[in-house]
Amino acid sequence: MKSVLFDLDGTLLDRDTSIQQFIAAQYDRLIAHLDPIPKTDYVTRFIELDCHGHVWKDRVYQDLVWEFAIESISWQALLEDYETQFQFHCVPFRFLTETLSQLKQQGYLLGIVTNGLGQFQNRAIAGLGIRDYFDVILISEIEQVRKPQPEIFQRATNRLGVPVQDSIFIGDHPEADIIGAKNAGMMAIWKRSPHWLEAREADATIDELKEIPFILEQFKRS
Ligand SMILES: [Mg+2]
Incomplete structure (x- = not known):
């Protein structure tokens, strides 16, 4: 060999641990836009929609924004945060x-x-x-x-x-x-x-x- x-x-x-740490940190970082969604709801729903990485995050964030009626930040901005910040939670x-x-x-x-x-x-x-x-x-x-x-x-x-x-x-x-x-x-x-x-x-x-x-x-x- x-x-x-x-x-x-x-x-x-x-990946499971990394995603959990990332999404909790994303909520804390962007709380001004995500409040009053409860943190556990945001984290849990993201992890469900992600489906162990099988669903790409453009779809996941579009669904999140729609389901939680998020208005003060776009799904594109949340996706960009994922693309640039995930590396710090690996x-x-x-x-x-x-x-x-x-x-x-x-x-x-x-x-x-x-x-x-x-x-x-x-x-x-x-x-x-x-x-x-x-x-x-x-x-x-x-x-x-x-x-x-x-x-x-x-x-x-x-x-x-x-x-x-x-x-x-x-x-x-x-x-x-x-x-x-x-x-x-x-x-x-x-x-x-x-x-x-x-x-x-x-x-x-x-x-x-x-x-x-x-x-x-x-x-x-x-
Ligand atoms: Mg693998």
Whole structure:
């Protein structure tokens, strides 16, 4: 195994916690426009509408503004606040930097392959402070190809100069990450997620990032 590639949201970035922190902070920051909506109502409804990131925020904020009859700030202004401020609320999963530096020390090339908007995902990676660990970062909007299409995985390994079969992918989405990576010819580790039942096609399953070096050792021996 020569390279280790990661998904971002729900794998490196604890998106559920980050979104909760962000939306509570957004309410506090813009309270002059959002009062008298109760904070818990604003936070809870945003998280429901976001649907674990599956609904883009232009839709979410249009719905919020309509449902709460917000008049003194536009959905576009709320969206812009999200686009520029989310990066300051990015929370990593436990053992993130420890794991990345250990893999780096062991000589692995590292990459991120994520679906999403280029500038937004780049800001989130910067927000986590982990950009320098990665040799390649592929974001679907910039690449014009999305997971689970095999092409985006193969493009990542091409840029690293490593054969796909010498690469492993780690992600939380059974289809986009696990089936996508397997179809591209890579091994795949599923990072267990409360949002999905199981990823049966995975070569291994982890709960914590720190398990990765140990699993790579096991693969080497088998
Ligand atoms: Mg994910």
